[in-house]
Amino acid sequence: MNRLSKQFKRTFSDNKAGARERFLRGEKENRMFLRSRKAVAAATLSVMLPLSIGALASRKNIVKAPQAMEFSLRSIDGQTVSSESLHGEVVVLAFGASWLPLSRTQLQGIRKLADKYSERGVVVYWVSTDSESPKSKNYATDEQLRAFSKKYGLNVTVLRDPEGKLSRQLKVDQLPAFVILDKQGNTAGSPVGGLDPEGDIVKQLSQPLEEVLTKP
Numbered sequence: 001m002n003r004l005s006k007q008f009k010r011t012f013s014d015n016k017a018g019a020r021e022r023f024l025r026g027e028k029e030n031r032m033f034l035r036s037r038k039a040v041a042a043a044t045l046s047v048m049l050p051l052s053i054g055a056l057a058s059r060k061n062i063v064k065a066p067q068a069m070e071f072s073l074r075s076i077d078g079q080t081v082s083s084e085s086l087h088g089e090v091v092v093l094a095f096g097a098s099w100l101p102l103s104r105t106q107l108q109g110i111r112k113l114a115d116k117y118s119e120r121g122v123v124v125y126w127v128s129t130d131s132e133s134p135k136s137k138n139y140a141t142d143e144q145l146r147a148f149s150k151k152y153g154l155n156v157t158v159l160r161d162p163e164g165k166l167s168r169q170l171k172v173d174q175l176p177a178f179v180i181l182d183k184q185g186n187t188a189g190s191p192v193g194g195l196d197p198e199g200d201i202v203k204q205l206s207q208p209l210e211e212v213l214t215k216p
Helices: 002-064 104-120 142-151 165-169 201-213
Strands: 072-075 080-082 090-096 122-128 157-160 177-181
Touching: 090 104, 090 201, 104 122, 104 201, 142 157, 177 201
Parallel strands: 090 122, 122 157
Antiparallel strands: 072 080, 072 157, 090 177
């Protein structure tokens, strides 16, 4: 009996030791597996994070990309001038109205501006916000605008924006105001307004115009 008892105890002890060894081995393998998963996750994150940041930056740039103005206006001579037809040219849109008491200096300054920059590919337009409705107190016919242009020696094409659609689109909130469009049709800065009635328009607009003309 003593021999059987000793043999049983030895077998039990061996089994217990074997079970403990298997348990410890399993724990070690689990820790190695977890470390391996963490390493894979970290490596994946290091690859995906820059890609995600790059994608967000790309999306941000797309959202902030300037949008070219799209418009189509009728001239007092019956021609149509659109943003598409002006593509590739630097454009100055001078917004005003025949009922607005502008100084002769300002109106003649528009002609001088057109004369000075015409050889550099700049096109200047006078954009009238006069209404085309006879019921409006700001109503003006094409003939009246033609006479207005001749009286003040504008010598530039007169366009009509009677509903103020383009002026609102360009955020023009006072008259007169000047808007510069680059060769891609994008606005170059904010509308220029509040100019000195007796000031030199050519000098007042030379800096923003030069920046657009020298832009790559």
